[in-house]
Each structure stands twice: as C-alpha cells, then as structure tokens.
Amino acid sequence: MTTEQTMALDVKHLSKSFGDGPNRVTVLDGVNLGLEHGAFDAVMGPSGSGKSTLLHLLAGLITADSGDIRIGGVSISSMNDNDVTCFRRRRIGLIFQDFNLIPSLTAEENITLPLLLDRKTPDAGAVGTLLEKLGLTSRRTHVPLKLSGGERQRVAIARALVTHPDIVLADEPTGNLDSPAGRAFCELLRRMNEEDGCTILMVSHDPVVAATAKRVHLLKDGQFAGCFDTNHDAALVSARYLETMRK
C-alpha cells in the first residue's frame, strides 16, 4: 500500500485562478495539504484568501487549473462530471454554510437522500443510531421549516455522515458562534471525530471555531503559511493567526 492510499486527503501543487487577462486573480498558488484518516484540521485565512475555493475544489464542485487532489487514495482531478458527482455523494460529506436542506423532505428523508440517490436502501438501525446520537429522534418526521436552526445544523451533519465518507468538508459551519447552538455544533463535530473517527476538514476565520479542530493550517497569499496544533485553545489559535498574518 502506498502512502497516498493511507491518506484521507492528499493535495499536491493545487492552483486556481479566476478571470482573464488583467482581471485574472490567482487565489490558490501551488497549495499542498495532507490529512491522515481520523484527522480534524481547520483552514483559517482572511476573507477572500481562498478558503471556500479550496473546499469547492476538494469537493469537485469546481476544477483546478493544475495540481492533484486525492481522497482516500483516489484522484478526483481527472474525473469527468458524472464520476465526480457520484464520488462526492459516496465518499465526501459536505456541510456548507446554508445547509441546503430540501424543504419538502422530512429530517430523516434529507439525511438518507445521499443513499437513495445512489439507489441504496438505508439501514434503518444505522439511521436510527445516527438520529439518536444527534438528538434528532423526536424530530425525524419534521420538515426543515419546523426545525430550529440548531436542529437543521444537526440534520446537515447527519446527512454528511450517513454514507460513512472518507472526509467531511465543512465551510464556516456556523456563522453564529455566540449562540449555544453554534457552540453545540462545534462540540458535535469534535465528538464525531473523537468517538467515531470521522476525518474532518473545516474552514473558518473564527479562532474559537477553529480551536475545535486538532490542527490549523493558515492560508495567506495563495499558499499555506503555517500549520500548528491547537490544543483546543482559542487564545493560542488567535495569537498564531495574527502573528502569521502580520508577517
């Protein structure tokens, strides 16, 4: 088995620009990033530094100019649209800012949708355990409009986990960290990582959110400018972030 096959995520020399001619902006300029299985890493960087662009590339939602992305040892860089869509559904869990729940489906139907789209029959026991774990058992038949913000967040986590993906990608999963729901959300991600071994890559510009992760990578001027262990200490994350961005 090669090193690549043992990595949950292996990104090499990834570059992405937007626009043409004088309007061309290079957002990512030869980025390298590796996550072992069971890692919980965060990417931090100022607004516009390319955090969402990176996650969209890793999810195969947009294509890179150059470089390679391997997820669970499989390169998605050269896949066609159909293959990448299928791969994303089976092997990547996505938790994006707006959660993208389908309004007409119940909580449980939203959660099992990735399996149904793949023509798989959800395992009722496994789905029940997931609902229980996320405190959603009594809400399983509610449509999103009848769920609180925190409950919707938890449905989005369950939907990202239901396929047992190689990696969960979370982009600014909570824009409202001061709320108890925001803190609870970060705590849940941490439990999913520690208890179930889920590999998570989360993007945030907020040191308190990023401190939920075990390791932080700092994105600056199109490249990673530093990487450190958080010790789950938001003050440490904030200090390291400011120090690197000032350089």
Ligand SMILES: Nc1ncnc2c1ncn2[C@@H]1O[C@H](COP(=O)(O)OP(=O)(O)OP(=O)(O)O)[C@@H](O)[C@H]1O
């Ligand atoms: N489709 C696009 N076309 C043109 N420019 C784009 C496109 N998507 C992103 N950009 C530009 O790329 C840069 C990085 O954007 P990105 O959304 O990745 O930043 P971010 O780090 O996620 O910022 P934030 O913290 O505000 O969410 C920005 O300057 C943005 O304007």
Ligand SMILES: [Mg+2]
């Ligand atoms: Mg963003």
